[in-house]
Each structure stands twice: as structure tokens, then as C-alpha cells.
Amino acid sequence: MNNIALTSRQSDIQIIWLGVDGSRWILHGPGARSQGAWIETIKGILAPPSTLRTRAAARQRGSTPGTVKVDERLIDLTVHLTATPADPLPIVEERWNRAWSMDTDGKLWIITANSARWFSARPRENEDLDLTVDPRRRGVLTAEMTLVACEPDAHGHPEITDWTCNGPTTVTISNPTDLPAWPTFIVAPGLWELPDGIGGDVVALKPSPQAMSVQTRPGVEPVTLADGSPGYRLLGGQRFVYPIPPRTPPTEVIVSGVGALQIIIERRWRKGW
Template sequence: MNPLLLSESTKTVVWDINSRVWHLHGAGAGREGVWLTAQTGHMFAPVSLITSEGARQDGATFLRSLRSKKDWDAIVFIKGGTVAEMRAIHDAWWRGWSTDVPCTVGTYTKHQGWRYCRYQLDGAPTPVEAFDPALNAAVSYQLSATAMDPLSAHLGESNVWINEDGRNEGTVRVRNAADQPAWPRYTMNGPGQYWIQDPTDPAALRVVETPPIEDGETLRIDTHPRHRTARVYSDDNPSGRNVWGALAGRRWFASMPAWSSTDIVVRVDGGNTASSVRVDVSPRSSRPF
């Protein structure tokens, strides 16, 4: 086995705005000439509780929790074998950061796998040392960046039900391996009309009917309340057409709870043995590991 895979240290990698990769910590750290030597603010997403208090009430009533942007402060060390090499690394590193376009910062542990957060500069980086970096072909900077979305994204989870037995009904397992609720996305192929159960419906009775689609068409539905969409794609219309109105107000009310796995009932009418329902979930956590 590659010895890099045996490392127990936390791995930190940056994919900058130019798609260049920088290994800052853990296995392979500094291979591009930049190291992460210290950091704060990278762990838990900042949270505050929204409450209400009445004049004649003991204590307060919890309404909801609210997560704000995450501020990351880090010390990065840039070094080259020669002054010219250090200058080239220094230039490439800072070309990859912007106040307007976020970088992707990935964190890997052997226990949790990869998690990702998007950061952009929120101030001018400050040199740590006061001397000329040409003296030893090295320089350290205090870097401050902000993640507008403070939650760390995991690799996506997906599963597929295929109507291979021709019974036109079955179940597909959905998993949310994260500490935040997740809203499934569904992909169905034509022809036919599908019915999909609302996740975590305690009575297992609430099933949402989707618009019918023709042979050669694909229906994709995003159930997240902030960006609900339903579009039908085909070879003749690769950009898709909006069919959310065809749901006529029908929608999914329930999300996938944190750290949960459930079987969702699916059904198709007018389909065939190639009819399928694919479920995709994008787990997100309040911490990188």
C-alpha cells in the first residue's frame, strides 16, 4: 500500500480558483511549496439560537438555530529551493485566491473521508515576518478567508431502484450520513408517471405524484425548499423545460434527518422493466471532521 495512505494525520488540500491543487497539511504536505502551519475558525460552523421571551414567561421558547458565515484564519508558509523558485510559488499561490471567487478547501481523515468548504479572501493577507523573504527563500502569511456557506459538504450519496421484476413498485434506500438535514433529488426516466413517498412519513401514506413523461425523456426533481425544481430533459431539449407547475402544488414536506437511513416507496404507471428512480443526497455537516 502507498505509505501516504497509511498516514493518520488530517489532510488539508486547497483547489484554488485556477483549479490548481495545493497540499497544505497531512500526507504530501508542501509538495507544491506551501504549508499550513496554524489555523483557527475552521472547525464548527458558528451558530446562534433564535428564541422568544414573554413578559410573564420563565426562561425562553426555542424557535430555531441559525448558522452564520465561517471565518477561517490560517498561517501559511511558502518556501522554495531558490529565491526564484520561491517567487514563482508565491505568485502562483496568491493568483489562486480572490475576494470575489471562492476556493475549495478539502479536509480528509481516515475515519470521516473527504469534506469540503468554499472560502474566499475577506482581507489583505499580512506577512508574519518583517524581513525580506529573499534572505532565506521563505515567507509566512496570515491568511483570513470566509465561507459564506459554513457547512462542510460530503461526497454525495446515491441509490437506484430499477423495475427489473416488472411489478412497478419497490423501495429505494436513502442515507444521510451527516449532522444536518438533507433534501433528496430524484431522477426518473420515461415513459411513465411516478409516485414517490415523502421521506420519514410516519404513516407511510403520503406519496407525491410526478408529472408524466414520454419515452426518451428524463425528469429531475430537487425537493429542497430553497431551490425546488422539476425539469424534463431530452435529446431534443437538452436544457430542459420547467414542469414544476404540473405538480399542482404537490411537494415533499419532509427532509432526511441527520445520521439517518430510510427506505422510500416508489411506484411507476405506464413504465417498463427499464423504469428507474435514482435518489441523490448531498450530506452536509457543521464540522470538517
């Protein structure tokens, strides 16, 4: 079940909205209601919407499993707004509206005792207000909201490590998450050989007169020079194929080069905690 009713007994969960205007709203947990907003229920922050695709021949009994399609994530919120000691309800509502935009993502943080993860999301449609009773008369405005996270994964703080290389150097990488991870290497000018995942081939880049950022994730600019220009030609037609598999413990790999090396490993999870 992907529907969570938030009560005071679940005080170890803190949910925070970082608005597009830079505002910070604690919606549940310690500090909730201090900005005049809190949520009663939240749906859609656990497993992402996934569908197993199957195929079947005309006379086949049953079907053959195929790939898993992961769709955009929809997050439903029941939100209450009320006055604060500093602001009446109309001012709270105005501030709340400034924190949202269909043109720009904000961040919905889910924080527990042992994790801090966020979804990049925006309203999918206008909020549905409960106007059964005049909100200003009863002092509480209730709204049903649906957010869309086009990137369905929950993001955690990346792991960033710094190394100094002088030829072949042993470095340590890991991936404790339940999703594959694609590292980024930021290297000094010169000649570098970088690992492709854990057990893949070495990717040897051509010499670079500038420092550069090398991203291994497919679908993005693979090499960017320090001045911002693309450096994909330094790959010489090579590409990175293998991510760091899920739940990879600290593992040693070899990087070859001279100078400063920074490794940034993203942290993405299937669930909000």
C-alpha cells in the first residue's frame, strides 16, 4: 500500500517542501505548522509506478516476461493551511502559492532517523480546495494536491571523495543503494584512464590541456572541459557501458593519471526512505 496517514506517533518522519521561491515548509514532523502548513496524508513516495511488459505469440500459452517500465511518479498530498502568530491565513495562503510552479521543480524531502532523500517535483494540476465551509471562517484551508516527479527516483546526498594520483592509483567506490549508480570523474589536465563500472574495460581518454568532468551516465554530455566546452572527442569513440551495481560494498578500482581526482557517485533510491 502506497498511502500513508501521518499521525503524531510517526514523529520520526519529517517531510519538508523546498519551494521554487526558496521558501522552506516543514509539513510533518518536528517544526510542522510553524509556517502555517501541514499535511494529513501523502501517497506515492514508496515504490515507483512500475509495469512488467510481457509479450505473447499467437498460439503461446501464457506470455513471456520482458522489460520493466517505470513511469513518472505522482505524489498526492492532503494539505492544511492556517494562520500563524505572525501572519493571518490569507498571507499564509499567498506565501504558500509562491512556493509552487508548474514551470519549475521544487524539492520534497523525506527525512527519517537513518535517511534523507528528496524528489524533484512540481504540481501536475491546480490544487483542489475544500470550500464546503468558508476556510476563513473556520480558520483552516484544506487542499488536495497532486505533484509529478518526472524523474521517479528518490535522490540522496552524493558521495564525494578526493584523491591525488601519480600514475595507476587504487581508489575505492561503492553503491549502497537499490539502483545502479553512474560515477562522475573530475580530473586534472593530462592523460587519464578511468574504470568502466567495477569489472568493465578501462576507458583511456586522449590528453586534455584542461581539467575536465567525465560523466559515465548514458544520455548526458560525457566530457565537459573546464571552460564549459564539450570534450567528447577525447573519448575517441569509446563509451562507458557499466554502472556500479546496486548494493556494491566498498570496492577497489584502478584510476591512472597524474594530479587531482574527484569522484562523485550519485545516490538514487526506489523509495523515499
